[in-house]
Amino acid sequence: MPNITNHRSPKARAALCALVLLTGLFAMKALAGLKKPPEALDIPETPLAVEVTEARSREVQTVISGYGEVTALNTVALSPEVSGRVVALHPNLEEGEVIEKGELLFGLDTEALTIDQTTAERRLVTLKRNRDLLKKEYERTRRLFDTMKTGSLSDVETAEQAYNTARDSVDQLAHSLAETELNLKKSTVRAPFRARVKSVSIEMDQYLTAGTQVLTLADDALLEVAVPIKGDEAAMFLEFAKGAAPTTWFGPLVPKECLVSWNDSAATATGTLDRVVRYDAASRTVYVAVQMNGQSQEGFPITEGMFCRVAIPGKSLDHLIPLPSHAVTSSGAVRIDNNGRLKTVSVETAYTHDGFTYVSAGLDEGTRVITSRLASPLENALLSITVPKELASGGTR
Template sequence: MEVQKIEKSKKPAMVVLISIVISIIVLFIGVMGMAMLARLKAPPAEAKNGERPLRVEALQVEQKDIQVFITGHGEVKALNVVSIAPEVPGKIVKIHPRLEVGEIIPKGEVLFKIDPKDYITIRKISSQRLKILKRSQELAKKEYERVRVLFEKNKVVTQAGVEKAEAAVLSADDLTKQISQVLETAENNLERCEVRAPFNARIKSVSLEKGQYVTPGQNIVTLADDSVLEIHVPLDSRDARKWLRFNKDETKEKIAWFSALEQAPCKISWTENNNGQTWDGRLHRVVKFNQQTRTLMIAVRFDAETALKKKLRSLPLVEGMFCSVKIPGRTLHNVFRLPRQAVSFENTVYIAVDNRLKTIPVKVARVEGENAYVTDGLNAGDMVVTTRLIDPLENALLEITNKT
C-alpha cells in the first residue's frame, strides 16, 4: 500500500517537470525566431545633421543714372472763369435758350438781353436835341463873327456886345458837348443791354429768369473757358527743394520769389480711371507757398486738344477731375535701384557673399513708389537679397532660388 502511494505522488511531479521543459523550449524557439527576424531587417539610414540654407531671391545691382519723378495730386480747373454782371439796370426780356449749367455757348452769342426801351428813348431825344444845338452853335458863331467885325472895323458895337456873343458861342459849345455825351452814353447803354459770350463758354452757374430786374454789379452768370486747363499740385517743400528744376534767374531785377520752372513735360492720370489712360501737360509756374502745410503749389497746364485725347471707353479730362501728376525732376547719378522691401527701416540691406548672409548699412537718396535709390554702401555686382527676412542670423547659409 505504501509503495502504491509513493508511485501516485511521483506522477504529478513528472507532469510539472515536463511542462517546465516544454515551456523553456517554446521560449527558446521564440527568442531565436525574433533574433532571426531582427537580423533580416535593414538598419535605418543615418541622419545627416547638416546646416539648412535660407531660400531667398537676390538681385545683382548695377550703378545707373536715374531720372527722379515727383508725384502729386490736384484737381483740374479751367484757367479762365468769368462772372458776368449787367452794366445797366433793367428787366430781362430775353434769355439764351441753352443758358443752363453745363451747356456750351459759342463766342458772340447773346446770353441775355435787358429791356432797351428807356435807352432808345434817351438816344432819340438826345439825337434830336443835338441837331438843334448844332444849329444854334452855328448861328452863335456867325453872330459872334459879325459882332467882332463890326467892333474891330466900325466900332459900331461895344466890347460888352462882343463878349456877350462870345459867351453865347461858348454856352452853345458846352451844351452840344453835354448832349453828345448823353447820346454816346445812351448808345453805349443800348449795346450793354445785350450781353454776349466773350469766348466759347461753358455755363458754370446761372441765377437768372426772364422778367427779373437786375442791377449793375449783380453776378448772375458764371462762365468757364475750357480751352486752357490747369492743375494746381501741392508738393512737399523738401521734395521741391531737392528735385524741382528751376531755371537760372538771369534778370537784373531783385524780386523775392521763385525762379521760373523748366517747362518740363508731365504725365497726368485721372485717379478714377484704371485703364492706363494718361494725358500730357507741362510745368508752368509756382503759384504760391503755403505756410500752414509747408507745401509749394505748382501749376501744370494743358490745352483742350490734349484733354480730349482718350482711349476707347474713356472720358476726356475735364474740370473737377482729381488727378495724379508725375513731374520729372533732377537726375540721380551713379545710384543703385533696389526694390523697396530690400531696404530695412534702419537703412540696411542683406547681401550674399559666398552664399552667406551679410548685413551692410547703406545711404538711401530717395524712395519713389516701389523703388529705393541707394548712393553709398554697395558696389557694382553685389548680390542684394530681395526677399523680406525677419531677424536672420548673420552669416547664415543662403540658397538663391532665382540664380541663373
Template sequence: MQMKKTGVLLVRIVLCLLILASGFIGMKKLKGMKKAPQKVERKEPALPVQVVQVQAKTVPVVISGYGEVVSRTEVTLPAEVSGRVIFAHKDLQVGAIIEKDEVLYKINEQDFRLDLKSAQARLKSLVRDLELARKEYARVSNLYSKKKVGTQSTVEKGEQAVNAISNQIIQVKQTIDQVKLQLARCVIRAPFTGRITELFVDQGEYVTAGKNLLTLTDDRDLEVQVPLDSRDAVQWLRFQTKNDGQSWFGLPEKTACNLTWTEKESVRAQGLLDRVVRFDSQTRSLTVAIRLQPEKSATFPLVQGMFCRVDIEGRALDNVFALPRAAVSFEQTVYVVQEGRLHTRKVEVARIEENMAFITGGLKDWEQVIVTRLENPLEKSLVNILDPVQSVQPVLQPVQKEAGEE
C-alpha cells in the same frame, strides 16, 4: 532542518543565475541579428531667394502730389445796366456749352433808345444854334472892327454865346456816347466758348446793375494746384535762374508732368509745370500749378473737379543703384549674394520713391542683391537663387518730353 533550508536557498540562487544567463545570451543573439543603420550625409539647407543684378545709372527724381483739376478761365458775368430780361439763350442751363460771342441775354433797351433820340434831337438843335451864333458873332465883330459900330462888350457877348453852345454840344455828344454804351451793355454775349456752371437769372426777371447772371467756365484751359513738401520741391524741382533782387522763387522750367485720376488710373493726361503759387509756412508746403495739355491726352480727358495724382520730373540722381523698396531694411541694409552665400551690407539711401529706393553708396556694379523678404536670416547662409539673375529698372511713370526738349 537547518540543512534543508540551506539547500532550498542554494537552488533558488542557481535558478536566478540561470535566468539571468539565458536573458543575457538571448540579448546577445538579438543584438547580433540587428543591422547597423546606413550613414546619411547631412546637407546644409539653402534659402530660396530671388535676386536682381544692380548697375549704377542716372535716373530722374519724380516728385508726386495730389490736387484738384480747376479751370484757369472762369468768369461770372454781371448785368451792367438795370432792366427786365426780354431774351435768354435757348440752351441757358447748367452744363450747356455756349460758343464765343453767342447772345446770352438781352435787357429791355427801350428807355435807353428814347434817351438816345432825345439827345440826338437836342444835338441837331444846338448845331443850328451854334451856326446862328457864329454868324451873329462875325457880324458884330466886323461892324465894330471896321465901322466902329457897337461896342467891345457886344462882341464879347457874341463870343460867349458861341462858346456856351459849343460846350453844350460837347456835353450832349458825351451823353449820346454814354447812351450808346448802355445800349451795347443791354446785350450780354459769351466772352469765350465755355460751359455754364452756375445760373442765377432767367428770362422775364428784372435785374439791377451789378447782379450776377451766370458763371461760364472754359474746360479747355485747366490746371492742377499741387502742394509739395517744400524741401523736396526746392531740392529737386528745376528753376530758371532768378533775376538779381528777386525775393520770390524763380520761374520753374516747363517740365513735363503726368496726371492720373485717382478714381481710375487709365484716365490720364499730360501737363507742364507752370508756376509757383504760394508757400504755406504752417504746413511747410510749396504749392505749384500744373497746366494741362488736353490735346496730348491719350485717354478720356480729365475735367474740372477730378482729384488727380501728379508726377513731376525733377533733377536727376547720378550714379545711383535702383532697388525695390522692400529690398532695403529700415536699418538701411541689404542682403547680397557672394559665392552662393548671404551677406548683410550697409548702404546709403539717397531717396525713396514709393516702391523704389535709390542707393548712392555700399554697392558695386553687377552685384546680386536679394529682393525676397527675409526675417532675420543667418549671416553667410547658403542661398538658392530661384530665378535667373535679373536687372532692376526704376518703376517710374513715363514722362513725355516737349518737342525739341532734350
C-alpha cells in the same frame, strides 16, 4: 552573566563612516560605467530660401509725384452793367452747357434807352444849329467892333457868352447820347470765349439790377493743377532755367511734359510744367502749376474739379542703384548675400518712386542684394539663392 560593552574611539568611528561613503561612490561609478552614452546627432542647418538681384548703378530720370485739383484758369462771373428786364436768353443757358464765343447769353429790354437815344439825337441837331448861329453872331459882332468900332465890348462879350453856353449844351448832350449808346450795347451780353456754364441764376422776364451776379463761365481750353511738392524734393529735383535774372522769388522752371491721371488712369492727359505758384512756410511745401492747354482728349476727359495724380519729370541723377523698396529697411539697410550667408549693411538712399528706392552709397557694383520679403531673419543665416530669370539670362533689374 558578565556585561560586555563595545567601546570604539572617535577616530575609529570616522574611519568607518569614510569607508562606507567611499564604498558607495565606487559602486555608483561602477553602475554608471555600465550605461552607454547617447549617440551625437548631426542636425543639418536649414538654409533660408531667398531671391537676389545684382547691384548695378545707372543714370535715373527722377519723377516727382503729387496730387492736386484741376481748375479752369479763366473763370468769369458776369453781372449786367445796366438794369432792365430780361427779354432774350440763349436756348442752352443751363449749367454744364458749352456756348461758343460771341453768342448771345442774355439781352435786356432796350425800349426806354432807344427812346432816350432818338430824343437825344433830334435835340442834338437843334442844339448844334443854335450853336452854329450863335458862333456866327459872335464872330460878326467881334469883327464890327474890331474893324469899324461899331457896338461895344459888352456886346461882344455877351455874344461870346451865348456861344459858349450853346457849345457847352451840345457837348453835354453828346456825352449823354454816347452813354445811352453804350448802355444799349451793354444791354446785350455775349460769351467772351468758348465757355462752359458753371452756374446760372437768370430767367426770362426777370428784372436785373446792375451789378447782380447772374452767370459764371469757365474756359476749359486752359486747365491748371497746383501740385504740392515737399521742400527738400523741390530743391533736389526741380529744374530751373539757366541764365535767368537774379530774383528773390523762384526763377522760371524748365517746361517739361507731365502726365495727369485721374482714378488710377481711368482718365489721362498731358500738361506742361509752368511756374512756381507759392511756398507754404508752415508745411515747407512748394506748389507748382501744371497747365493743360487745348487738350483734345478721347474717351473720359480730365475736367475741372477732378483730384488728379501728376507725374513731373525732375533732374537726372547719376550712379544710382535701383532696388525694390521692400528690400530697403526703414532704418536704411539692405540684406546681401555674403559668401552664402546673410549680412546686413547700411546704405544711403537718394530717391524713392513707384515702388523702387534708389541707393546712392553703401553698395558695391555686383553685390547680390536680397529682394525677398523677410521678417527679422537671423544675421549670418545660411542662404539658398534663387536667381531671378532676368539675372539668369544675363540681364539687370
